[in-house]
Amino acid sequence: MVVDSFGAGGARDAAAFGDEGADTMGHIAQATPGWKIPVLMKLGLGSLRPLAHQTPDPAPVGRYGFLNEASAGKDTMTGHWEMMGLKIDTPFQTFGHFPPALIEALERETGRRVIGNRPASGTQILEELAPEEIATGHMIVYTSADSVLQICGNEETFGLQELYRCCEIARRLTMKPEWKVGRVIARPYVGKKPGEFVRTANRRDYALKPFGHTVLDSLKDAGFEVISVGKIRDIFDGEGITEAIHSDSSVQGMEQTIDLTKRDFTGLVFTNLVDFDAKWGHRRNVPGYAREVEAFDERLGELMQALRPDDLLLVTADHGNDPTWTGTDHTRERVPLLAWSPSMKQGGPLPEQDTFAAIGRLVAENFGVPVPEMAELKTQPAIEL
Template sequence: MKPYKRIFTIVIDSMGIGAARDAADYQDSGCDTLGHIDEKMNTFQIPNLQKLGLANLKPLKHVAPVAEPIGYYTRMQEASCSKDTMTGHWEMMGLHITSPFKTFTDHGFPSELIEELEKRTGHKIIGNKAASGTEILDELAEEEIATGKMIVYTSADSVLQICGNEETFGLAELYRCCEIARELTMKEEWRVGRVIARPYIGKHKGEFKRTSNRHDYALKPFAPTVLNALKDQQYDVISVGKIKDIFDGEGISEAYKSKSSVHGMEQTIEIMDHDFNGLCFVNLVDFDALWGHRRNPIGYGEEIERFDEKLGTFLSKMKADDLLIITADHGNDPTYSGTDHTREDVPFLAYSPSHIGHGLLPVTDSFATIGATIADNFKVTMPKLGTSYLHRLK
């Protein structure tokens, strides 16, 4: 009999716990998302993460380790050669990415791509540079609204992002243009990991606000993942947040779109009332999108506190045959230079009410420990990457 009927894997998007061993190769020496947030906070109240063992794993200024944590904990090192969202999540589910997705951070997208996108969509393109999503709106949204031109921009990630005002550009038109962009960027020299629709509201600089109608058009995983293995064996694979987009729907049986990280946790808590058999895979993106990229450590810390409050409710509803795994997909140190992700180790926190033990686990050299543990539990095809920790969680 399998130990757990339901496994909940929650990704606190970008909550790294210190520079990876190869951080210098990514110009990220000294980065530490969680540690630097903790240093910037006047107080940092995360009692539920604390009792799971987070402060035992990662020394913190404002949060003391506990004598008897209820969880198992360790740090995971990324095996793949990148520090982006897709790489981190795909590795969790068993894929090893050896060639990074293409980025266009320094010079924008090539003129050939821009000209073809203009021709196919019928919109003149403005922007075409790496920029913050809020800054590009303040700079160019009034022009887009007035002229019907289309804002295209990128970031340090492998992404092509298109902005559209929901009232003047329209969601349907924004999604149509993004579908064309996804088709064009399947070409090898232009291939980005994601095309992202970035709808917004507002009419004037200073009042623009991005909405929850974002949609990601991701590449399909290049091989089956643990999600496919679960679904193929008739297990439930429930996604919350942008998980479905990250895997382009592959291996997902049911999906919930979230308006915020708090909403994502509320959805997950509601899902606990469902009698499912399998995996609930959750991404909480606000940590990264609202605070990490915008270099706001206080906002990030307060978001962790809001998560911790919802985590308390989650823990109180867990059943004996539930397993919770909390992790992150990369770092995004809000005190670091630039606005890029940072190459960091991430936490592995695991808890079930049925556990009689707790404590520190060996450091693992791949995020795929998560997928391997899940596959082992449900006795489905194990990924080639990653070592199961199922036997250690007792």
């Protein structure tokens, strides 16, 4: 279960990314004296590191530790791919403004003029440019300082299928090395005037395919089920997935995950909870982020109650997105790993890991399938639960 962007601060190489001092969970705790996260604290979050206004549980039930990212990046795809055994040595392309040649090609092939072409908050750029798009049929293109090209389209005037068509063209164009971004994202919305614009759940991500074999592929090839909840299917472009469940929100993603505990299957449920990142981190909204964690904490308790004795719960993150930080970009941070099973006899600390792929290794060894071949894992002690 990936709490998207719930970084734990203190990445060893944060300064190289301009993020020295960033601390997603630490700064949220500092700014939120009444923060209620009892289940996370019971699992060991407060024992993992001090959190302002929080008292560590004297007897945490979970195992808890830090994961460091080995890949050259701090985005969603890089984090998730590394978890499943793929290290990114060359970061995906990021742009402040997309090159004129790319914009010209996009306009020529879609038949629509591009407006925007800058880093922006998705809600902010709608307030500024959606009236023009609605009136003229022009196409809003923007980025978020991540390796993404995003296109907005009003579902009533632009049309959902037309938006998807334009994004498919953009994905094909951005396969060129000089323009290659990790994802092209369709961002549909509704509304007729500023103050009324709302993005809908019909978002669609057009991601690159993983460049190599992942733990998900190993599980699927061995006949295990790999059920994705949320945007996991998009992140891996469907590779290694046996069933994909779309989520409209992080709350719904938790509810869907709880429902899956009632099914009889053998394999992995891989859940991404995106609202922490998309709704609150990028928008630098500390109270919203804190409330989202509280809602997650409540449902996490329900999930734990529903697990069977031989189930294992792993809670982690894919990067940071400190809502107190400058700009709107992700932040390079360590991430937490909280592990718990109803059959676990006691909690306690886990050794700090040098790669997110320690998760993939743990999953692979659990099911007896091939372990990732990352060099960082060869000298890394396995996580023992």
